[in-house]
Amino acid sequence: MSASAPATAVRTVQEDILGAAAQCFMDRGYSATSIDDVARRLGATKGRIYHHYRSKADLFFDVYRHGMQMNFDTVQPIAELDLPPARKLRRMTKEHCLAMIRTQPFQRCVWEGVEMLKRGATTPEQRDVLLELQAMRDNYAAIFRQVIEQAKTQGVARFESSSIALQLMFMSLNSPLFWYRKRPGQDEAIINGIAEQCTVYALRGLGLDKEAVGDG
Amino acid sequence: MSASAPATAVRTVQEDILGAAAQCFMDRGYSATSIDDVARRLGATKGRIYHHYRSKADLFFDVYRHGMQMNFDTVQPIAELDLPPARKLRRMTKEHCLAMIRTQPFQRCVWEGVEMLKRGATTPEQRDVLLELQAMRDNYAAIFRQVIEQAKTQGVARFESSSIALQLMFMSLNSPLFWYRKRPGQDEAIINGIAEQCTVYALRGLGLDKEAVGDG
């Protein structure tokens, strides 16, 4: 008890910081967000953040990592099920989309992290971390790639380039990141409806036939 | 002659600045881009830019405006043609997507401008300009909205919410903004192939039937 209490406390402190940071980075973007902004949202000062993170970039990267981890936790179990590709893909895409909505601030940071690497305006050390995170993201995408290629092989999906199809699929499913806004009393059914529409759109885009798209 | 020469010269200078700015804003994002960055790309100094633009924001907004203007010039003529909605939509989406690829730096600025307004971290004056530009963008989207709703009414498209369908369509068509990279000797055919795949994906997503999607 006395041993687990500190561990729990540390974890919640870290998660508080991560949550506040994710929200700030989403609201203003990485560059325009100051550490003081994050601290203010926590009702604290810089000292608190710099006690737990060595730099602004480190904090951002940890948000990125945390966001990706949540995605893995959501989708990986489904990918490991023994299902026909069309059905598996449907569940994976729907859950991915729901995760985007539910953990929006973190996923916006993942998005910006990907952009950050492509822009390349980083120190060598930062670049190393970003490359590792990018690999994490690539592994995540690979789970989907495998399934859509299986679906294509079995003739239940049709598209030209797997890479482009994958990009388009993620753009559709990630779409709510850029226009959805969380409301205080937001009904879970509304979120589900949004995710459903994005999923249907994505699966149709990938060329799945009507019945494969339709079944929940 | 002596009257048109200065006018032309002024215009090319402005366009030089706009082009360099668009490229810089795309490469590093608005916040992380300094006026010195833009000047350096021009092989000039701050003085040149501040002689033509009152502020960094003004410059950015002009890039935004220029990008949107190019979109109107591309799509408006097609929208005014007398065609069945499915055929019209196909041409509009394809041309829009091509425009995204060809004028990528400007369109990235349009994207960031939209985000900037949503974030709201602006001065009141900047907000007014952004609202005007947003209206411009809304008008542009309205052209597409009208066509996809016509298509839905005529039963050649199917989707639930028009707003969400519109968002998803633009996400698909704008997708190359985020993963396409211009190469020096980039073949026009390659660009066309990319736009084609995005268009097919988007039209399928909107529920257009096979023949409506297929015809070029």
Add this chain to the structure above:
DNA sequence: TTGACAACATACTGGGTAGTATGTTCCCTT
């Protein structure tokens, strides 16, 4: 030829911010 203005370059200022150095409090161990 001159003078007035456009089109810049150069030099400077002020504010904001990342990161650091140092202080303070409280708890936990021994």
Add this chain to the structure above:
DNA sequence: AAGGGAACATACTACCCAGTATGTTGTCAA
């Protein structure tokens, strides 16, 4: 009970950058 360290807050520094003020050059009109 004491002392040592974790978990912060406060105070400070150094740098970057938007914007400005001022200097310089070329051109064109009268």
